[in-house]
Amino acid sequence: MQQGADMKTFKYTYFILTVYIICSVSACSYNNLQPSEFDIESAGSNFVIETASKCHAIDGSVIVYKSGFSVINNTIMGEGERFFFNGKENNSFINRFMISSFPLDSIVAITLYEDYTGTRLIANGSLGAFGFAIGGITIYCIACPKCCFGSCPTVYTSENNISLLETELFSSSISRMLEDNDLDKLNQKVPDDGIYKLKITNEALETHYIDKFNLIAAEHPSGTKVYPNISKGLTIINRTVPVETAVNSEGEDILKEVAYEDTISYRSGMTMVNKLKNGPAYDRIEFTSAIPENGSNAKLLVRYRNTLLSTILFYDVVLGSQGIRAVEWIDKMNNNETYAADFKMIYDNFSGMQFEIFVNGEWVEAEKFPDAGPICWKQTAAEIPVSGMKELKCRIKFIPDNFMIDYIGIEYGGYDECSLKTDTVRLSEIKSLSGKSTDNAFGLIQNSDKQYLITNPGDSYTLIYKIKKTAESEQTLFISSRGYYNEWIRGSWIKNDPSAHIFNLYNINGNLRLVAESWESNKTLIESEFFNTRIPVKEK
Numbered sequence: 001m002q003q004g005a006d007m008k009t010f011k012y013t014y015f016i017l018t019v020y021i022i023c024s025v026s027a028c029s030y031n032n033l034q035p036s037e038f039d040i041e042s043a044g045s046n047f048v049i050e051t052a053s054k055c056h057a058i059d060g061s062v063i064v065y066k067s068g069f070s071v072i073n074n075t076i077m078g079e080g081e082r083f084f085f086n087g088k089e090n091n092s093f094i095n096r097f098m099i100s101s102f103p104l105d106s107i108v109a110i111t112l113y114e115d116y117t118g119t120r121l122i123a124n125g126s127l128g129a130f131g132f133a134i135g136g137i138t139i140y141c142i143a144c145p146k147c148c149f150g151s152c153p154t155v156y157t158s159e160n161n162i163s164l165l166e167t168e169l170f171s172s173s174i175s176r177m178l179e180d181n182d183l184d185k186l187n188q189k190v191p192d193d194g195i196y197k198l199k200i201t202n203e204a205l206e207t208h209y210i211d212k213f214n215l216i217a218a219e220h221p222s223g224t225k226v227y228p229n230i231s232k233g234l235t236i237i238n239r240t241v242p243v244e245t246a247v248n249s250e251g252e253d254i255l256k257e258v259a260y261e262d263t264i265s266y267r268s269g270m271t272m273v274n275k276l277k278n279g280p281a282y283d284r285i286e287f288t289s290a291i292p293e294n295g296s297n298a299k300l301l302v303r304y305r306n307t308l309l310s311t312i313l314f315y316d317v318v319l320g321s322q323g324i325r326a327v328e329w330i331d332k333m334n335n336n337e338t339y340a341a342d343f344k345m346i347y348d349n350f351s352g353m354q355f356e357i358f359v360n361g362e363w364v365e366a367e368k369f370p371d372a373g374p375i376c377w378k379q380t381a382a383e384i385p386v387s388g389m390k391e392l393k394c395r396i397k398f399i400p401d402n403f404m405i406d407y408i409g410i411e412y413g414g415y416d417e418c419s420l421k422t423d424t425v426r427l428s429e430i431k432s433l434s435g436k437s438t439d440n441a442f443g444l445i446q447n448s449d450k451q452y453l454i455t456n457p458g459d460s461y462t463l464i465y466k467i468k469k470t471a472e473s474e475q476t477l478f479i480s481s482r483g484y485y486n487e488w489i490r491g492s493w494i495k496n497d498p499s500a501h502i503f504n505l506y507n508i509n510g511n512l513r514l515v516a517e518s519w520e521s522n523k524t525l526i527e528s529e530f531f532n533t534r535i536p537v538k539e540k
Contacts, residue, residue: 037327058107081097150315154484155168164188178484186479188477211451249284258408269400270523289410302396314392355367428465501514
């Protein structure tokens, strides 16, 4: 087995990863399964694999075994399909043929696919799940993997048969151990007939695990609006006005960037990002507002979204730098509770916007404004007790250029939450891509119970609700969701250079330096190309 280990050089790893992504997207989808790397070195010369698997060969080919295989005297025995990539950038294609035996010493890595429940390994996949529809995007992702669209589940509503992008779900839940809840506001109102349709799509090279998806209807007084707040509840707002002053961490006046909801937003810029090359650094927006006489409660509203800086962190620094070992890392994040907890603790210092209030001469931390993801603007509120204060002084703190902040507004007084009634809307029907009702999906998304609705690239589900429209009050709809997603390994992510930086969770300064360097080199390219590479939703 030493021969196989010695051949894990950059040349082979580069080629293996290239075939891996072609095979994964074009032909080899294993629904309900998660990848993990098999330890070839410790397996010996005789063993059995009883699960769907991929064997990565020294010559750059990949052998897919849908039902596992046996190894007898260093020879793989079983029904497999072998894939070759011709390697031509502008005319890429796959050759494949069936095999029944193959020398184990010619295999450099084996990827197993595990049942998402984490119990028995099963073969529950099929070949030919995707095909030509996304072939062009696949090849583009090989040439520029960091440019490829990557997002959690995206949700659409429709009006006059036109799809409207509404939101993305649990954008920070990158593994099973980091599964989390999310609450997102929908802009589309209830139609007159009360028939409300949503579409959940997977438009990225990811597998999505949706544990819960509930539609929440909030009734509130006419003329008011309702938003999620940082305390995980809802805040009712009548009318906000812009804050009176706003400066960034450099003391620059940025009020004009955050005074209106107009997409002319504040961003930190590369000068601040470059400070990350020397270790942790933060930008801040400090803002003030005069509190009216007898004011007792302030309601803050922030409209923002992530830039693609977090995407660079995840694609280049965390996954890309590890090459083929990114499979191991994903497995560890899904199954190693201690490591995943360490990752979350460190990542929490990078993600979100920390909210702080100036009280009695010192800054006091409140909760965080969560990540919004790079796709849609998010509006999130915070409620602040201000009794006895004459001026409200607050700030939000974040990693430089990780966010675009479009609006910061405030309201004093107004309606309290007693004026708000919420109810979970019953799901009437859920349809798969074929247009047929999918009864078993009802139970998968109704409760948070570790029973997942699982989607792969190009998948979508249409959810239909019947809502009783009210005339005497406003209705605002929200999605209460829970779940996580696993990123697919991208071909030729990075050269497997032993002298290059390889992701180490605990080397914080090194990781931040690489984020800054990669953002400096790739920001223009990724921002121009990223949103053009969504995986087309498969049509019935």
